[in-house]
Amino acid sequence: MAVPGNPVDEIVSRIRHASKRVTVAKRTVAQVLADAPGHLSADAITCAVQELEPDVSPSTIYRILEEFEDLGIIVHAHLGQGAAVFHLAGTIHGHLTCETCKQTIEIPSSHFDDLSRDLQSSFGFELDLHHVALSGTCARCLEVRSQSHA
Amino acid sequence: MAVPGNPVDEIVSRIRHASKRVTVAKRTVAQVLADAPGHLSADAITCAVQELEPDVSPSTIYRILEEFEDLGIIVHAHLGQGAAVFHLAGTIHGHLTCETCKQTIEIPSSHFDDLSRDLQSSFGFELDLHHVALSGTCARCLEVRSQSHA
DNA sequence: TTAGATGCAAAGACTTTGCGCACTT
DNA sequence: AAGTGCGCAAAGTCTTTGCATCTAA
Numbered sequence: 168m169a170v171p172g173n174p175v176d177e178i179v180s181r182i183r184h185a186s187k188r189v190t191v192a193k194r195t196v197a198q199v200l201a202d203a204p205g206h207l208s209a210d211a212i213t214c215a216v217q218e219l220e221p222d223v224s225p226s227t228i229y230r231i232l233e234e235f236e237d238l239g240i241i242v243h244a245h246l247g248q249g250a251a252v253f254h255l256a257g258t259i260h261g262h263l264t265c266e267t268c269k270q271t272i273e274i275p276s277s278h279f280d281d282l283s284r285d286l287q288s289s290f291g292f293e294l295d296l297h298h299v300a301l302s303g304t305c306a307r308c309l310e311v312r313s314q315s316h317a
Numbered sequence: 318m319a320v321p322g323n324p325v326d327e328i329v330s331r332i333r334h335a336s337k338r339v340t341v342a343k344r345t346v347a348q349v350l351a352d353a354p355g356h357l358s359a360d361a362i363t364c365a366v367q368e369l370e371p372d373v374s375p376s377t378i379y380r381i382l383e384e385f386e387d388l389g390i391i392v393h394a395h396l397g398q399g400a401a402v403f404h405l406a407g408t409i410h411g412h413l414t415c416e417t418c419k420q421t422i423e424i425p426s427s428h429f430d431d432l433s434r435d436l437q438s439s440f441g442f443e444l445d446l447h448h449v450a451l452s453g454t455c456a457r458c459l460e461v462r463s464q465s466h467a
Numbered sequence: 468t469t470a471g472a473t474g475c476a477a478a479g480a481c482t483t484t485g486c487g488c489a490c491t492t
Numbered sequence: 493a494a495g496t497g498c499g500c501a502a503a504g505t506c507t508t509t510g511c512a513t514c515t516a517a
Binding site: 245247248251263265266272274278279281282285286289290291292293294295298299301302303304305306309 | 395397398401413415416422424428429431432435436439440441442443444445448449451452453454455456459
Binding site for chain 4: 377
């Protein structure tokens with residue numbers, strides 16, 4: 168951990184630049200987010216943090232996530248029905264959530280470029296690419312469905 | 318109310334065809350949804366229903382909304398952070414929610430046709446047009462923002 | 468030293484569920 | 493008459509907040 172070029176170090180320096188305090192809890196949240204393969208719910212982040220630092224409370228996690236979001240370090244999105252998910256802001260992408268199996272796949276935000284231009288020119292609406300979260304049915308569940316109808 | 322061709326009548330007949338019972342509460346929910354200009358939260362529906370029928374409880378509203386959704390009478394969408402919103406299924410459209418002023422505008426689902434095709438061919442993902450709800454910044458708030466930066 | 472950060476516990480927003488009575492069919 | 497649907501109240505999930513204590517700077 169704390170390898171040169173590690174995202175954790177960059178997060179720490181952003182916290183310092185904002186004149187906020189660098190604490191064990193914030194470092195651990197940063198670590199968890201940097202190590203995460205995809206997006207995590209607040210609850211998942213809490214569990215992961217508590218494996219490293221058992222005394223960090225959920226309310227602290229929420230406060231840290233809010234601060235990180237204010238600083239532009241992370242973004243959150245609401246997928247389907249459940250809790251919000253968080254991930255580092257660096258990787259801008261969209262989310263496709265399957266209503267059947269609840270799995271979410273991430274796709275490059277470039278898929279929304281045309282839509283974004285259309286909404287801009289048609290409605291003057293600026294699409295937030297961080298937040299794009301769409302519902303539907305994934306390929307696998309479509310296949311299962313078509314087989315059961317056969 | 319209950320004019321010939323009224324959506325309420327159609328909803329009632331759908332309930333009968335499904336061998337479900339037609340109650341005062343269900344009629345009133347149908348009435349409120351039919352009269353609503355746009356989409357309503359469960360809470361807003363509850364308030365509107367209670368103006369007509371004060372004894373209908375919130376839990377009944379949730380149960381009725383669930384039944385109506387199972388019957389394909391209504392659809393719901395999650396806009397931004399808050400509660401889910403419901404509207405009659407007949408009018409398929411997308412939602413653009415402004416993160417600044419929280420207002421939601423409805424747009425024809427045709428704006429998502431290209432995206433839908435792209436997601437289908439790129440990922441095998443079938444977009445649910447009922448559920449499309451996007452976040453961003455509306456024209457008015459963009460203008461306000463640009464003026465404050467001037 | 469001292470102001471900001473945390474832990475704990477309580478509250479808040481939104482939604483679901485269990486139970487016994489009422490009402491639709 | 494039979495059984496679905498309802499009202500009430502309690503619980504459940506996710507998130508925020510108040511307050512006393514602790515700690516980074």
